[in-house]
Amino acid sequence: MSGLAIRSRLPLADFVLDADLTLPGRGVTALFGPSGSGKTTLLRCVAGLARAAGRVDINGECWQDDVRGVFLPTHARSLGYVFQEASLFAHLSVRANLEFGLKRIPVAERKVGWDAAMDLLGISHLLARGTDKLSGGERQRVAIARALLTSPRLLLMDEPLAALDAKRKHEILPYLERLHDELAIPILYVSHSQDEVARLADHLVLLDQGRVTASGPTAELLARLDLPLARDEDAAVLVETQVVGHDEEYHLTRLAFPGGTIKVTRKALEVGARVRIKIQARDVSIALTGDNRSSIVNRLPARIRSFGETAHPAQCLVSLDACGTPLLARITRLSKDQLGLQEGMPVVVQIKSVALLA
Amino acid sequence: MELTPDDWSAIRLTLKLASLVTVLLLIVGTPIAWWLARSRSRWRGVIGAVVSLPIVLPPTVLGFYLLVLMGPQGVVGQLTGFLGLGRLPFTFAGLVVASVIYSLPFVVQPIQNAFMAMGERPLEVAATLRASPLATFFTVALPLAKPGFITAAILGFAHTVGEFGVVLMIGGNIPDKTRVISMQIYNHVEALEYDQAHGLAAGLMVFSFVVLLGLYLIGGPRNTLGAGR
Numbered sequence: 001m002s003g004l005a006i007r008s009r010l011p012l013a014d015f016v017l018d019a020d021l022t023l024p025g026r027g028v029t030a031l032f033g034p035s036g037s038g039k040t041t042l043l044r045c046v047a048g049l050a051r052a053a054g055r056v057d058i059n060g061e062c063w064q065d066d067v068r069g070v071f072l073p074t075h076a077r078s079l080g081y082v083f084q085e086a087s088l089f090a091h092l093s094v095r096a097n098l099e100f101g102l103k104r105i106p107v108a109e110r111k112v113g114w115d116a117a118m119d120l121l122g123i124s125h126l127l128a129r130g131t132d133k134l135s136g137g138e139r140q141r142v143a144i145a146r147a148l149l150t151s152p153r154l155l156l157m158d159e160p161l162a163a164l165d166a167k168r169k170h171e172i173l174p175y176l177e178r179l180h181d182e183l184a185i186p187i188l189y190v191s192h193s194q195d196e197v198a199r200l201a202d203h204l205v206l207l208d209q210g211r212v213t214a215s216g217p218t219a220e221l222l223a224r225l226d227l228p229l230a231r232d233e234d235a236a237v238l239v240e241t242q243v244v245g246h247d248e249e250y251h252l253t254r255l256a257f258p259g260g261t262i263k264v265t266r267k268a269l270e271v272g273a274r275v276r277i278k279i280q281a282r283d284v285s286i287a288l289t290g291d292n293r294s295s296i297v298n299r300l301p302a303r304i305r306s307f308g309e310t311a312h313p314a315q316c317l318v319s320l321d322a323c324g325t326p327l328l329a330r331i332t333r334l335s336k337d338q339l340g341l342q343e344g345m346p347v348v349v350q351i352k353s354v355a356l357l358a
Numbered sequence: 359m360e361l362t363p364d365d366w367s368a369i370r371l372t373l374k375l376a377s378l379v380t381v382l383l384l385i386v387g388t389p390i391a392w393w394l395a396r397s398r399s400r401w402r403g404v405i406g407a408v409v410s411l412p413i414v415l416p417p418t419v420l421g422f423y424l425l426v427l428m429g430p431q432g433v434v435g436q437l438t439g440f441l442g443l444g445r446l447p448f449t450f451a452g453l454v455v456a457s458v459i460y461s462l463p464f465v466v467q468p469i470q471n472a473f474m475a476m477g478e479r480p481l482e483v484a485a486t487l488r489a490s491p492l493a494t495f496f497t498v499a500l501p502l503a504k505p506g507f508i509t510a511a512i513l514g515f516a517h518t519v520g521e522f523g524v525v526l527m528i529g530g531n532i533p534d535k536t537r538v539i540s541m542q543i544y545n546h547v548e549a550l551e552y553d554q555a556h557g558l559a560a561g562l563m564v565f566s567f568v569v570l571l572g573l574y575l576i577g578g579p580r581n582t583l584g585a586g587r
Contacts, residue, residue: 081486101487
């Protein structure tokens with residue numbers, strides 16, 4: 001059976017972790033929720049580091065099944081685990097850290113090659129160093145490579161960027177995106193950063209007080225007004241687009257999706273390339289007609305689906321439908337009333353900026 | 359001031375005793391320290407207190423009960439008799455057993471502290487890298503606890519060299535068998551041979567100072583005696 005089936009029930013100090021999940025067997029699934037919502041504990045249950053009641057089935061390999069009395073200890077599970085802080089072994093060099101797991105894997109089962117792991121994370125120049133001679137970002141990259149070298153059937157990552165400052169985060173995010181693009185290993189990724197989730201995750205699981213409040217494709221969940229994601233300061237939607245052409249005179253690249261075409265500053269991308277873009281709700285405004293003159297390049301027709309609340313009483317969220325593609329706009333309640341916006345109304349959305357993700 | 363052949367015999371015996379006891383202490387103390395550092399059993403406090411008893415008990419109390427236990431009427435004495443090992447009191451073997459018990463806390467505590475200081479994380483990391491619990495113990499826990507082991511070995515050795523009360527109670531004063539340096543100093547003083555006593559006593563002073571200085575130098579500013587962190 002393909003896919004991840006995880007059922008875990010474990011009483012914790014303040015609440016009961018109670019999750020029953022069926023997740024895709026490939027790509028990145030993010031466990032998202034506020035601090036102390038049970039994300040890390042759920043990850044530990046999958047790894048066997050914590051013992052919950054239930055079942056863990058990873059692409060047909062059973063790691064735990066209480067009904068049949070199966071519980072594999074952590075060291076017998078084919079997994080890689082990246083902890084929040086890098087946890088390299090202080091008594092070993094970088095190379096010895098990397099070899100620690102690798103040497104326990106029979107040669108025939110090694111799918112991730114040494115060179116591939118070194119390239120993927122850009123660490124071949126660090127091998128001879130002691131672990132205390134690495135920066136925070138380098139330590140975390142070594143820890144990820146160490147986990148990958150065991151050729152795991154599942155990679156578990158517990159907020160691998162949380163202990164890093166913003167600069168190091170941006171240094172390491174591209175490596176994580178490459179993991180996603182180049183490896184066939186499914187990844188469970190714990191995070192409380194909406195930005196990371198939007199960039200990395202294909203599938204999203206929302207946790208609150210130990211319970212799953214939503215589980216589904218990231219793009220779908222991000223656009224839902226009834227979930228806390230939309231209320232976040234960084235509320236955004238993801239849109240899958242394709243490069244359809246370049247405007248050499250104005251140095252722009254045209255990206256098409258079912259709802260229309262978006263122009264962004266010229267990117268070195270082939271025509272036909274697939275690009276995931278992120279549009280933040282705060283960068284989207286609404287006009288009643290498309291002919292008003294403004295400096296905003298990207299204007300698309302859309303229809304208002306519904307309204308939602310935001311964290312601040314001055315603002316409201318507008319969920320829009322651009323030919324099937326969901327969009328979010330955050331506007332003031334004043335504008336909403338002055339424009340007389342209603343559900344079902346055709347409007348023009350103005351998009352101030354978009355971010356290219358991959 | 360010349361050391362007599364008897365003095366040299368006492369020095370040799372002391373070094374032999376302390377070396378053997380240190381090795382045994384590391385073997386016996388490590389699993390106890392591991393259990394004390396990681397167990398959540400409600401017996402943890404009780405066992406920890408029992409192991410630590412020699413720190414506060416007068417050596418004569420400890421020696422007295424060991425004498426009773428190992429004697430012909432004692433449980434241990436009957437067991438060793440039954441096994442054909444004879445009686446332990448007033449033998450070198452008896453001295454070894456008593457010294458191990460007497461110095462146990464000085465070895466267990468630094469190792470236990472080192473195990474506790476490393477926390478769960480390195481062991482969990484090892485498990486996620488397919489290392490079995492046994493492999494984890496030898497390839498991760500032991501190397502990371504090395505400073506604790508060095509402290510433990512030095513303290514165990516030095517403490518055994520310096521013991522007197524327990525030896526007096528269960529070892530007596532038998533040349534080449536149980537007459538260690540501290541006994542020999544006592545003998546010299548009893549016989550008013552103060553010069554001879556000085557020779558050995560000053561030697562022990564220097565030895566103790568060097569050991570403690572070494573401990574502080576190895577541990578650097580982080581090391582407090584017995585903490586091994």
